[in-house]
Amino acid sequence: MSGDGTATSWIRTVSRHHLFWPVVALVALWIACGIVSPGFLDIKLVDGHLFGQLVDIARNSVTYMLLALGMCLVIATGGIDLSVGAVMAIALSVSLTYIDGAANGESVSTALTAIALGLAAAAVVGAFNGFLVAGLGIQPFIATMIILVAGRGIALAFTGGQITTTHSAPFKSIGSGFVLGIPTPLVIGGVVFTLVALLVRRTALGMLLESIGINRTASQMAGVRSRNITWLVYVLCGLLAGLAGLVYGAPTMAADANNIGQLMELNAIMAVVIGGTKLDGGKFSLAGTIVGALILTTLDRAVIIFHLPSESKDLFKAIVVIAICIAGSERLRGQLGLRRVPQVPGPPTSPNKPVEVAA
């Protein structure tokens, strides 16, 4: 990165970069898939539209990506949002129920209103989470679990317990259309990523998020309005989850509130963790999160390419997560001499605590 000149220091800089291992894993997966299925890496232009396995993977990864971006910001503040899967279901149910009831489902204005309503519902849920976490000071894990439990019930209440299926070409196009030959979800994902990246990296917001994640009290004392920012982050996460729900459900146009977004919160968290963001908060990587989302989608696809039973992808993911967590654990790094471990017996403690007790 810094361009020291000598090759070794360059390699060292690159291999120490937080994106190094995730990118290596992604490229290795792609190469493995390319060897097993020769056409895998081809990208073709058919009728002015991009086609190919990699394009498919990128398109499918947009759902994970949108969820994971919001989750990443929440995790940066030291929180977690378990409700994203349920929010996906709520947003899609609201949108499709509106289209179903509208006089002319095919009109663009109906589709736009439906999208706005779906996103508004998602933002309301996000605001509720934010209120519990920032307003009342409830642990994020617990606060967002309430929507995780109740959210699908709410979504089902919107659809009346049915799987609402409807038709609307403009709405469908956000999931399966093309803009200038590029799949629309990919465009949406790109725009959202750019906006979020600009918002957190070109303003002070990202730094403030990290400061809240490191020490909420200290950042508050330093004049960071941590309460408002935390609230904002949960609304943003809800909004992105809602968008993910719309993009995910648009190709099928079916609001199956029981199944859409099932276990998605876990996938989103996994994408963030694979991307090198620590769950403790205080540090985050948006680019890493994108790579994480791509890895997850590639894993989904790799299972098919390697002719493994399609149901084994959960096992696959479990092994990947366990491997990554153990590889990143302080104890293993300590034993391999990669990082010094504070020599404290028993559970993890900050170094100053034993002193406190002894005094």
Add this chain to the structure above:
Amino acid sequence: MTAQTLSEKLPTTPPTAPRASDRWWHRLLDRRFLPVAGTVATLILLLVGGQLRYSTDDRSFISMRLFSNLFIDNSYLLVLAIGMTFVIISGGIDLSVGGVVALVGLVIAKLLENGAPLPFVLVVGVLVGTTMGALIGVMVQYFRIQPFIASLAGLFLARGLANLLGKTAIAIKDEGFASLASWKLKFGERPDIWYINLSMIIAFVVLLIAVYLLHYTRFGRTVYGLGSGDGGQAAGLMGLKPGATKMWVYVISGTCAGIGGLLFAFYTKSGYNLSGVGMELDAIASVVIGGAVLTGGAGFVLGTFAGVSVYGLILVICNREGLEIWWNRILIGAILLGFVLLQRVLVARRR
């Protein structure tokens, strides 16, 4: 209270001692029993409401029949929630139990299909849960992975393995298993016949063992110590073993999930890779409704028992009201919210 006060004013000890214990009781009421008091109040409210609304002249809502049905339908959940109680009091969480239930059910179904002897199958089924728990425990304790992530990996692992074993529901046709599943004691006269079945007995035995373990042993003390906010440091300084205990807590939860999987297999007489989706949430909700504080350090096994009863009663009442299924989840979410807010108020008061 202290030796000093006693030696200085020995004659005045009798009047001061009760007052001191008075205050002690007050504090106890505030800190530990209030959430459980909320649970009991909810339970009574549901029972009285149900009694007023659903009782007819010749049949009362509150009856042995109600409770019998309640625990026939929820015995597996009770066992899961008991295991979860240990984990939550220790300040952790176990998200894997739903997956373990599915895995255990399929293992039992597959083994019986291939003609393995029944006692062996039952033991293996429970041990599958124990193994999953031990795995999560190792990740949490040895590798210091957050419980939440470690048990999440456990959930995916269990579901992935279950998916590999079979993608369709496998009916359990073994006669010995069927007779165990349908064995029950009959009580009472028509129309108020009620039953005690094997699942209930197992669940109550687990309950008794858990009460003993958590409230009357050194191990139980350590579990509370782990959840007290210092990561078990105080417990460690007192000569307890927080490290090993942290590991054991997950083994217990896994074992309970194994037993829960067995009871669920009794209940459904089949193994299915998609069973138990979201069951971990039901278990966590029951524990929280039962008054355990999710940050750890406070809660009771009997509170969890009351929490599972509340959970079951809500389902019964939704059913009686003819409400659509989705109201179950919304109502349970609302009650969960209520208890989380109650806990929040209590924690705020403590500070």
